[in-house]
Amino acid sequence: MQNVTRAARDDGQRARLAAVGSEAASLVGWLSWDMGDHGSARTWYGSAIRAARSAAEPLLAAYQVGSLAQFEAHAGNASQALNLAGRARKVLGAERPAVADAWLSSVEALAHAAGGDQRSADQALTRSLAAAETLPVAPPPWPWVFPFGPQKVAAVRVTCGARLGLADWVLSADTEALGGGHEKQRALVVLDLAAGHLAAGRIEAAFALAGRAVETGLRYRSGRILDRARAVRRSLALTSLPKVVREFDERLHDVYL
Missing domain, CATH: 1.10.287 (Helix Hairpins)
Known part of the structure; x- marks a missing residue:
């Protein structure tokens, strides 16, 4: 091309x-x-x-810069993600569409969560939700592919809560409403829920969920899902491991994705 x-x-x-x-x-x-x-x-x-x-195409350029910001936020590079999100806003200027504001605010929330800043993440989520609630129920404008609405913001809040170790952000979510989309996306949500259970001290529930997500990651050969599963495992530091954790470790032992 x-x-x-x-x-x-x-x-x-x-x-x-x-x-x-x-x-x-x-x-x-x-x-x-x-x-x-x-x-x-x-x-x-x-x-x-x-x-x-x-x-x-300023709108397309801003969308692509924002997509890279989103990737860096998920990768844990908070400062870089915030800088990229700011660049995306500058590209769009004051006439940016409401969906851009809603989406970029959610990206900024992820970046703040990656940096461990709960207060700023909460403020960005509040801005994102306020903008999302004004969006019409209609196909998303180009170059957005999927609709962005309050349900998306709720999913981002769960992800932020998982990164920040805030069980109440994760476990208070309407998990049934978050269960839409492709099976791989649902697996990532399940891993966020597992992190929430882990933060609440519910080890058995956490690794039962994480094990389900790993099976999805293996079926679709998704390195992203498996990397996130490994991150959940790293967050648990115990000398005496429950059976469900030992089984989880054994399942991942020979995985090379």
């Missing part, structure tokens, strides 16, 4: 092809992230940003 774009003779056609290339690169970045290949994910998200700039 990059070669076809470079070969285009007309500036308008070249810009349109660059926008398509940006979306394709973003998809490859997401797939790399799902495989647990963070180096390739960063490379392809960077390609998506450069292509969006070549397309002269």
